[in-house]
Amino acid sequence: MAGLGQVQLSPPSLAVLHGAQARFNCSTAAPWVVMSWFLNDRAVITVSAKHGTLSNSVSFTVTNRTTTRSTVWELVIWNVTRNHTGDVTCDFQNIGRQTATLSVQVAGTVVIDGGNVTGRKGGRVRFRCQASDWYPAPTLTWALAVNQEVNNYTTSHAAAPDGLFRSTSTLDVLAVVDTWVQCQASVPALPAPKTHRVFLTVGPGGDDQTVLIAVVVSVLTIPLLVLLIIALICCCVNERKSRRTEDTRGNGRCGEVATDRAGQGQNNLGYSWNENTGVAPSEPRSDRGPPISAGAHQAPVSSGQGVYPGDFRTIRHATTV
Known part of the structure; x- marks a missing residue:
């Protein structure tokens, strides 16, 4: 041989x-x-x-x-x-x-859970990559568009009953600038790794967010103050109009009362009809005062000469001290 x-x-x-x-x-x-x-x-x-x-x-x-x-x-x-x-x-x-x-x-599928992500500037964003139905267990790696070292990730593998593998890798990325994040799965038979890429958008950080909130509040406060001032002005105008209307109504009532008094003339509050003499004395008799002498007459107390029906004599009262 x-x-x-x-x-x-x-x-x-x-x-x-x-x-x-x-x-x-x-x-x-x-x-x-x-x-x-x-x-x-x-x-x-x-x-x-x-x-x-x-x-x-x-x-x-x-x-x-x-x-x-x-x-x-x-x-x-x-x-x-x-x-x-x-x-x-x-x-x-x-x-x-x-x-x-x-x-x-067997080359299965690879996908980053959640798709595109927005992260706060300066914070850390976690990405999770799933590689399903692979044989043997795939090698999972990460890549970023920015020049940043990618080594802070963990990977685990689990075999299904059919012998295929499901692998999971988790990556934490520091949000500095906008970038794409790519998960790569490979086995030796693949000429090039299978990849899935998502985008990380960096939003305002803590301080930037505070400033943004302050600006938004300021912008919203100005229109509110303008509306409040307009409302106060409208209330004042309506109140003045209401007062003018009430004053106008009050003057009208006063005019009517004055007209009624002018038509009635003046009343003599001291007038009293005497059935015996037919004379209306101008003031009531007082039981405390001395008797009035005969022949004395009292003129009615009034702003003018009192005229009484049935008797045109002037009556005067004299008081003896």
Whole structure:
């Protein structure tokens, strides 16, 4: 039997994505009769130097790539699945064999929870990245648009019953300037990581927010003061109008009373009719005073001469001391 060095298998290890193709090349410079391919110690295809391919299938094919210097056979595994993961062996009968490793991987989804975020300037904003349905567990990393070191994040992995992994990574970002934040998930079979990007918008900080609130309050206070002044002016005007209306009504009533008094004339409050003499004395008699002498008469107390019906004599009262 020739030494193992006479059989070459490349690549020694291969990682491909689910659904892709896996290709291996096996070669020897020694004369050969039969060669076989094995997957996890199970023969999948056999080739005869005299008769060619002795067995074939839809999932496994071989192609002769022999050169003038060596015999080369290429094995192609089509539409690989995770069941194809394992050892791939090339065996040249009576010459030697070599084994390579095949890893079939699954690239799932990656997303940053919550989408775009607005953060307070100077504060910290937390981002959470979810990578679902990966095999094997993906490597999660972060990237920022600004030149800021990204190392303050944690990552955890959990396997589902079907063998796929769900990974979570949490990142804290210091809100300094507007930037994009990108989560990256990768496995060796991916030519480039899968990414998801969101944007961080930096809003006013604590001091800036206080100033903004003060400005807003000031702007809102001025219209309120103007409205209050207008309301006070309107109240004063309405009150003056109400007073003028009441004064006008009061003057009207006073005029009516004066007119009524002018039409009635003046009343003599001292008038009293004397049935015996037919004379109306101007003031009532006092029981305390001395008797009035005969023939004396008292003039009625009034602002003018009193005129009484039935008697046109002037009556005067004299008091003896």
